[in-house]
Amino acid sequence: MADKNSGLARVSDLGTLQLQPALCRILDANLDRAREGLRIIEEWCRFGLQSSPLAQECKSMRQELASWHAPELRAARNTPGDPGTDLSHPQEEERSGIDSLLQANCCRVEEALRVLEEYGKLYHPDMGAVFKQMRYRVYTLESSLMAYRRRQLLDQSPLYLVTSENDKLFAVVEAALEGGLTLVQYRDKNTDDGERLRNAEQLREICHHYGALFIMNDRVDLALAVDADGVHLGQQDMPTAFARQLLGPQRLIGRSTTNPEEMQRAIAEGADYIGVGPVYETPTKPGKAPAGLAYVRYAAEHSSVPWFAIGGIDMHNLTDVLDCGAERVAVVRGIMEVEQPTLVTQYFLSQMNRIQTLKAVEQRNVQSNA
Ligand SMILES: Cc1ncc(COP(=O)(O)OP(=O)(O)O)c(N)n1
Ligand SMILES: Cc1ncsc1CCOP(=O)(O)O
Ligand SMILES: [Mg+2]
Numbered sequence: 155m156a157d158k159n160s161g162l163a164r165v166s167d168l169g170t171l172q173l174q175p176a177l178c179r180i181l182d183a184n185l186d187r188a189r190e191g192l193r194i195i196e197e198w199c200r201f202g203l204q205s206s207p208l209a210q211e212c213k214s215m216r217q218e219l220a221s222w223h224a225p226e227l228r229a230a231r232n233t234p235g236d237p238g239t240d241l242s243h244p245q246e247e248e249r250s251g252i253d254s255l256l257q258a259n260c261c262r263v264e265e266a267l268r269v270l271e272e273y274g275k276l277y278h279p280d281m282g283a284v285f286k287q288m289r290y291r292v293y294t295l296e297s298s299l300m301a302y303r304r305r306q307l308l309d310q311s312p313l314y315l316v317t318s319e320n321d322k323l324f325a326v327v328e329a330a331l332e333g334g335l336t337l338v339q340y341r342d343k344n345t346d347d348g349e350r351l352r353n354a355e356q357l358r359e360i361c362h363h364y365g366a367l368f369i370m371n372d373r374v375d376l377a378l379a380v381d382a383d384g385v386h387l388g389q390q391d392m393p394t395a396f397a398r399q400l401l402g403p404q405r406l407i408g409r410s411t412t413n414p415e416e417m418q419r420a421i422a423e424g425a426d427y428i429g430v431g432p433v434y435e436t437p438t439k440p441g442k443a444p445a446g447l448a449y450v451r452y453a454a455e456h457s458s459v460p461w462f463a464i465g466g467i468d469m470h471n472l473t474d475v476l477d478c479g480a481e482r483v484a485v486v487r488g489i490m491e492v493e494q495p496t497l498v499t500q501y502f503l504s505q506m507n508r509i510q511t512l513k514a515v516e517q518r519n520v521q522s523n524a
Contacts, residue, residue, distance in 0.1 A: 175230045177273060177276055177277060178226060178227050178229075178230030179230050179231065180269065180273050181222075181227050181270065181273060181274065181277060182223070182227040182228055182230055182231050183231075184266040184267075184269045184270050184273075185219050185220075185222060185223045185227065185266075185270065186223075187262060187263075187265075187266040188215075188219050188262075188263050188266035188267055188270065189216050189219045189220065189223075190262075191259040191260070191262040191263035191266065192212045192215055192216045192219070192259075192263055193212070193216065194255070194259045195212050195256060195259050195260065195263070195295070195299070196209050196212035196213060196216070198252065198255075198256060198299075199211075199212060199299070202252065203299075203302050203303065203306060205302060208295065208298060208299065208302065211291070211295055212295070215288055215291060215292070218284075218288065219288075222270075222281070222284075251362070251363070251364075251365040252303070252365065253300075253303065253362060253365065254362075256296075256299055256303070257296075260292060260295070260296040260299070263292050264289055264292050264293070264296075267285045267286075267288050267289040267292060268285075268289060270285040271285040271286045271289065297402075297403070297404050298404075300404045301403060301404035301405075304367060304383050304384070304404065304405070304406055305406070305426065307336060307337070307365075307366075307367050308337065308367060308406060308426065308427060308460055309460055310336065311336040311337035311367070311482065312481060312482050312483070312502075312503065312506040312507070312510075313335055313336075313337065313482070313483060313484075313485070313499065313502050313503055313506065314337045314338075314339065314462050314464075314482065314483070314484035314485070315327065315330050315335055315337070315338050315339070315484075315485065315486075315489050315490070315499075316339045316341050316371070316386075316464070316484055316485070316486045317338065317339065317340050317341050317342070317357075317486070317490060318341065318342075318438065318486050318487070318490045318491075319342055319343075319344060319345070320490055320491075323353065323357075324356060324357070324360060326489070326490055326495050327357060327360060327361075328360055328364075329494075329495040329496045329499075330489050330495045330496065330498075330499045331360065331361065331364040331366055332364075332496045332499075333495065333496040333497065333498070333499030333500045333503070334499060334500060334503050335364075335366060335489075335499050335503075336364075336365070336366045336367065337366060337367045337369070338357065338361050338366055338367070338368055338369065339369040339370070339371050339386050339408075339484075340353065340354050340357050340368070340369070340370055340371060340382075341371035341372075341386075341486070342371070347376070350376060351376060351379060351380060354368075354370060354376060354379075354380040354382065355380045358380050358381065358382060367383040367384070367406070368382050368383050369382060369383060369384045369385060369386050369406065369408065370382040370384070370385050370386070371385075371386050372385070372386070372387065372388070372391055373385065374387075374392055374396075374397050374400050374401060375400075377401065377405070378400065378401065382405070383405060383406055384401070384405045384406025384407055384408065384426065385397060385401065385405070385406075385407060385408070386408040386409075386410070386429070387407065387408065387409050387410070388409075388410045389409075389410060389411075389412075389416060393423070394407055394409065394420070394423035394424050394425055395423065395424075398424060406426040406427065407424070407425055407426050408425060408426060408427045408428065408429060409423075409425040409428050409429070410428070410429040410431075410464075411428050411429060411430060412431070412432070412443075412445045412449070413445060413449065414449075414452055414456070417430070417452075417453065417456065417457060417461075418456075421457070421458055421459055425459060426459060426460075427459055427460040427461060427462065428453075428457065428459060428460075428461045428462070429461070429462055429464045429484060430445070430449060430450060430453040430457070430461045430462065430463050430464065430480075431444070431445055431449070431450075431463055431464040431465035431484075432444045432445060432464065432465025432466060433445065433446065433447060433449070433450055433463050433464065433465045433466060433467060433475060434465055434466025434467070434471070435465075435466060436465045436466040436486075436487075437487075438465075438486045438487060439465065442465075444465060444466070445465075447474065447475070447478045450463050450475060450478040450479065450480050451478045451479055453479070453480075454478060454479025454480065454481075455479070460482060461480075461482065462482045462483060462484040463475050463478075463480040463482070463483045463484070464483065464484040464485070467483050467484075467485050467488055468485070468487070468488040469488065469498060469501055469502070472502065472505055472506075473505065473509070476505070476506065476509045481506070481510065482506075483502070483506070485502070488502070489502075
């Protein structure tokens with residue numbers, strides 16, 4: 155700390171002695187603020203994402219902040235005289251979910267680091283550069299967090315609702331989210347872009363409010379414009395490499411596949427998940443030949459990324475599809491056109507959960523008999 159302490163002398167050199175305690179208080183408060191924010195993020199990395207690299211990155215920044223928190227800075231603290239202690243923003247009282255909590259704390263850390271960067275220059279010659287560099291580390295952490303969170307949520311989503319044009323679009327989607335849905339794709343082939351953008355924004359809001367992922371069908375530009383969690387592309391849509399270039403590493407890219415060759419290509423190109431189907435003939439994709447249950451069995455054996463059986467799946471044939479090894483399904487009419495979307499969503503989820511539990515028990519029995 156010798157070199158860091160020597161910086162304190164520079165404050166006196168400025169000749170603004172009455173400013174010195176204020177400067178120390180600013181640095182003290184923002185070192186605390188940045189460490190607290192990082193601690194909140196670290197807890198999620200550790201217990202929520204179970205990612206030791208991300209938790210370690212938070213810890214390493216906290217430790218670096220602590221090494222700058224010299225006793226003379228702490229000694230300048232004057233909590234009773236600080237008019238800012240009882241100022242809180244309404245959004246602090248109300249967070250809509252983990253995503254908004256993480257985002258708010260990343261912002262809080264970034265702001266604190268910006269303050270440390272600017273005021274720190276008056277305190278120690280190295281402080282500006284150190285905290286500028288740390289701010290960039292937090293930006294990278296924020297991107298990784300979002301990427302991690304999206305992939306984790308995708309992995310944990312057994313049911314995918316693909317929307318259709320519907321007078322009660324928002325109400326149906328919200329009802330399904332009430333039932334526990336965590337993945338929604340906005341699919342709309344006929345509406346003009348202006349209305350599509352407005353619909354997509356509203357759907358994203360609703361999905362994020364419920365902690366669900368929001369994916370845009372077909373259009374990378376609209377996905378970016380509305381800050382969607384990703385895009386779903388068909389065989390005729392933009393190649394994955396271009397989509398990835400535009401969307402960056404943190405957003406999801408899904409690709410439709412109808413046969414093994416398309417599956418292998420989609421995976422090799424870096425799709426985060428794939429659609430597998432149509433399993434059955436469906437009026438939602440008129441004229442499209444079904445790939446059948448044989449392709450579902452192939453996917454169960456060969457897909458190395460999360461995959462969703464899609465096409466003609468409803469409450470009546472769900473177990474046939476699950477019996478062929480599907481662990482995830484995507485539906486349009488199966489939820490968009492039912493009377494009670496919440497109940498149907500719960501039914502889908504409970505069936506899938508039941509089959510997964512049975513499979514896990516069977517596997518455990520096989521292992522214990524081996
Ligand atoms: C999950 C999922 N799987 C497949 C599709 C079909 O996509 P695509 O082949 O591009 O056809 P359209 O949906 O654009 O008509 C999908 N949308 N979602
Ligand atoms: C979009 C899509 N891609 C393959 S099948 C399909 C439509 C599925 O719709 P439904 O669930 O109503 O049969
Ligand atoms: Mg498409």
